[in-house]
Amino acid sequence: TVESLPPTLEANAEQPPLFDGTTRLYTSYACPFAQRVWITRNYKGLQDEIKLVPLNLQNRPAWYKEKVYPVNKVPSLEHNGKIIGESLDLIKYVDSNFEGPSLVPNDPDKKRTLEELLSYADKFMEMLFASFKGDPEKEAGAAFNYLEDALKKYDDGPFLLGRDFSLADIAYIPFVERFQIFLSEVFKYDTIAGRPKLAAWIEELNKIDAYKQTKTVDPKQLVEYYKQRFMVPKLSTPLRL
DSSP states (O other): OOOOOOOOBOTTOOOOOSSSSOEEEEEOTTOHHHHHHHHHHHHTTOTTTEEEEEBOGGGOOHHIIIIIOTTOOSOEEEETTEEEEOHHHHHHHHHHHSOSOOSSOSSHHHHHHHHHHHHHHHHHHHHHHHHTTSOHHHHHHHHHHHHHHHTTSOOSSSBTTBTSOOHHHHHHHHHHHHHHHHHHHHHOOOTTTTOHHHHHHHHHHTTOHHHHTTOOOOHHHHHHHHHHHHOOOGGGSOOOO
16 A cells, blocks of 8 residues: 655644654655665554654755754654664664664675675765766766675575665665766666666665655656756856866
8 A cells, every 4th residue: 555645744733742652763755865765664664663753855844844854854763762863874773773674684795795885885975976977977867886796796596685675775776876877868878778787776676665665756857956056157167267
């Protein structure tokens, strides 16, 4: 069954009661970092245990920073009388503190690979965001080649750790989804051309309901937003004489 999603809270929205025993995921439907935790929650079947509290990041309520999470970013999780943040920490936290299928492998070698992939995730994003201002084919290409190579390591399945869907897949897919749209639309760069493992991985992930239910990004809006945010007009760069 498809979850009916709560409406996004604007600046004038009332604050839900804090620390009343409810576990809440403060999120934004458009945010790839928050999407990581949303996918984890869904995959573990925690839709009833963890309530979504979606915020409009362009017009967020003041109480979020003042009373909930001073860092003022999403995602954050309200659980057991405390608020915790940082998406990569949170996906591990949700996996180890709640019921549902484990997203961490038992195999020690795969566990090590998982940690390597998680620790590379920030670098992966940096390379891609940098590519918008440089040479997408070269810079974005290097990032996607990293994933293509990572997908070759285990031949027992299509995921980053082979047979089993894991936190590694969850860490990367929200960003791959967005960069695929943006690079194709703006630079006519096809991220999966010549990368059969990556193409198969994306296809497999799109069969997973836990992920599919979090795909709410409007491609047109995404392209406009990324253009405004990351693509500085060439004229505004100082001339080097």
